[in-house]
Amino acid sequence: MDIQKTILDLREELNLHNHNYYVEDKPTISDFEFDQKLKQLQDLEAQYPEYFDENSPSQRVGGTITKNFQTVVHENRMYSLDNSYSKEDLQDWEVKIQKVLGNVPLQYTCELKYDGASISITYENGKLSKAVTRGDGFQGDEVTNNIKTIRSIPLKLKGNYPQKFDIRGEIILPFEGFEKMNLDLIEIGETPYSNPRNTASGSLKLQDSAEVAKRPLDCLLYFITGNNLPFSTQFEGLETARNWGFKVPTQSKLANNLDEVFEFINYWDVHRHDLPYETDGVVIKVNDFNHQNELGYTAKSPRWAIAYKFKSEQVTTVLNSISYQVGRTGSITPVANLQPVQLAGTIVKRASLHNADQIEKLDIRVGDSVFVEKGGEIIPKIIGVAQRGNQLEPTKYISHCPECQTELVRKEGEANHFCPNFYGCPPQIIGRIQHYISRKAMDIEGLGGETVALLFNNNLVKDYSDLYELTVDQVIPLERMAQKSAENLVNGIEKSKEIPFERVLFALGIRYVGETVAKKLAKHYKTIDALSKASLMDLILVDEIGDRIAQSVIEFFENQNNSTIIARLKNFGVQFEIVEKHNPNATEKLLGKTFVVSGVFEQFSRDDLKKAIEDNGGKVGSSISAKTDYVVAGENMGPAKLDKANKLGISIISENDFINMLNES
Known part of the structure; x- marks a missing residue:
């Protein structure tokens, strides 16, 4: 018997059965037969370890322990989406798009917006190589071992695929699986999970991948990014991803105009409740990649995509009390403490009241029965009084800080009240230090928000500069601290000196x-x-x-x-100046010149072209204006940009013209 061939054949057969069951929802063998074949494969792999393959279907059962998840920078940033809440918002969005593109015919890909945990999965040579959470969009946590336990995610692709690409999607927990998990918890007397989304997200950070494998997680994929992709539109990309073996929802639709987009929205606003998983809206994307490239991105979002959020669910509950929080800048936020109520899949106990004006506008009083909804399905907010309670007098906003008793101030034109005791109010001091150590700032490993509060309350720090004088001996006595965690904290503070x-x-x-x-x-x-x-x-x-x-x-x-x-x-030793990275090919040939890049190029990617401009002293503009010196035009340049450049008399140069500029002595 050819052992290697038997193992390879079993792997291929099990991968096919996994795909049929978890992606196509069309099982071709019984669970018992599948388990028998999987056991046969596991026995052979144990007997012949020389044929081990990390992407074998036997590895989906997990068992790897990950104590610290490595932070990984995304090769292509994971942007968030702008939200819209009305058809007028979408019409305004289209007007902005057409101003850039020049009123060209457009198609849109309409997809359901899945309520899960975002993930980016890298495939190299057809095999799953890495999976990273969204994080802050620039970097996330590598959770590859946990992702491999999700059976709808292919470990090995079929067909013709690029050498390397990333595919984005949402890790979700279908309602049926979520309910079963909660029933199991209730049966053993444990507290049930609050909602599918948070449970799915939390599952990705479990240290034991065997525990992740026990959870009925699923993955719905919706976007591919990379170089030399074999398709030129979003809709074609979805179909191609299905052919490679990915679970891409079939509800997506190609719309030829906004009227067809509205039809899609209207249908799913009603029928979304028939789906086996949570969805809170529709994502509309400009279909053509050339148009997407032309539209580009804002600092946070792609201009070529927008999310339409379904109308928020609304419930009624009682306002038990109003408390006031002090932020790190001294801003006071009033918080409504509510009788707990189920809303859009979560238990809501609190809601923001924003400021004194909002309280006055709503005329909200303790004891009132109030209407609560989730703003954009995320943040609970009170939208009105359903029934007046026993409180006869209007709510009186506090006049002094609830933490340090300093009299509050409210500057002209400002919505919020502030505590001016910037350097003496504990929540402000703690908040500033917590901001300083946060992931997007100094990213100090081993130091969290609760520990910052402990350090302050134990008189070990009074501002963030005090962190750098902490010693292991000072930190160890703190609650939940041990020798190793104290060492990690001090080492993390030391390492933060490298932050740019x-x-x-x-x-x-x-x-x-x-x-x-x-x-x-x-x-x-x-x-x-x-x-x-x-x-x-x-x-x-x-x-x-x-x-x-x-x-x-x-x-x-x-x-x-x-x-x-x-x-x-x-x-x-904290970094207080830009450390210039020396580029041996950098020049000042383009110094003082502003360029706008438009279209598709043969010898450069758009990003590489922009980098070449900056490396040679030039500036890259996001839009054409009177300050623009040159437009570097590729194929499919937007007609609106072309027209504007001609009207302003701006030089339009080709890719080769630009290269010649760089080569001039």
Whole structure:
């Protein structure tokens, strides 16, 4: 008997049965027969370990223990989607698209929006090589071992496929499986899970993949990204993915206009309740990839796709009390504490009341029966009073900070009240340190929000610069700390000194300076010293920096406490300047010139072309304006851009013209 051939044949047969059962929903053998064949394969693999294959169907049972999930940078960023809540929103979206493309005929791919945990799976040479959670869109956690236990995800592809690509999808937990899991928990006296989405998401981070294998997770896939893909539209990509063996929902539809999009939305707004899993809307994508490339992205979302969210579910419950939270900037947020109620698959106990104006507008009082819905199916909010309770007097907003008793202030034009005790109010201090250590900022491994609160409450830190003086001996006595975890915390703080300047600037917590603004300021000023000396007018002249941001930056650096903290951080070795990566091929040939890239190119990808412009001193613009010097035009350049460039008299050059520019001495 040829052992290797027997093993390979069994693997191929089991993969086919897995596909028929979990993807096609058309089983061809009984569960008993499948289990017998799987046991035969496991026995042979145990007897002949030289034929081990990590992508064997026998590996789906799990058993690998992962104590720390590695953080992996996405090769292609995972963007979020802009949301729409009305047909008018979609019409406005189409108008914006056509302004860029020039009123060309458009087709749209309509897909259901699945409520699960986003995942990006990499395939190389037809085999599953890596799976990474969405994380913050730029990087996520590698959960490959756990993903391999989900039987609807192919370990090996069929047909003709690119050498390497990523496929995106949602890990979901169908209602039937979720209900069975909860019944099993109730039977043994345990607390049931709250909703399928959170349970699916939590499953991906279980340390034991054998436990993940026990959960009836599924994966619905919807987008492929990579180079040299063998299709040119989203709809064709879905069909191709099905042929390769992926579970791609068949509900998707190609629409020739918005009227057909609305038909799809209207149908599924009713019939979504017949589906075996949660869905909360429809995703509409411009079908043609050339059009997608032309439209590009904003800082957060693709311009060529939008989510239409189904109308929120609404319930009635009682407002038990109103409490007030203090944020890291001193902003006060009123919170409604509710009689617990089931809403859109979750138990809702609290809802944001936003600010004093909102409370006054709703005329909401403790004891009222109120209408609650989920804004965009995510954040619970009170939308009105259903029935007045016994409280006769209107709700009076607090006048002093609930934490430090400082009198609150409310600046003209501001929606929120603030506690001005910036350096003495505990939640503000703790919040700033928690922001400093967060993943998008300093990403300090081994240090979480609860530990920050413990450090502050034990007088070990009073601001984020104090973190760098912590010792293992100081940390060990803290609750739930041991020698190893204390060492990891101190080592994580030390490693944060390698974090680049733009993330350090974001970590400082300057009001209104988010990730994108921090990157722009860091790139423009290069060092914290240069930024701290900038005048209000200097700041306003920086691209996309307005009066409010500029004033906030000025106020931050005028404060002596902040200057002292920054000086300490410098002494500890935190990065406060851009570390230029030397590019041996970089020049200043394009210095002072602004380029807009449009179309599809033969010798460059669009990203590589933009990098070549920046490497040679040029600036890449997102849209054509009077400040644009050149438009580098490829195939399928948008007619609207072409027309605008001609009207403004801007030079339109080809890919070869651009290359010749670089080659000029």
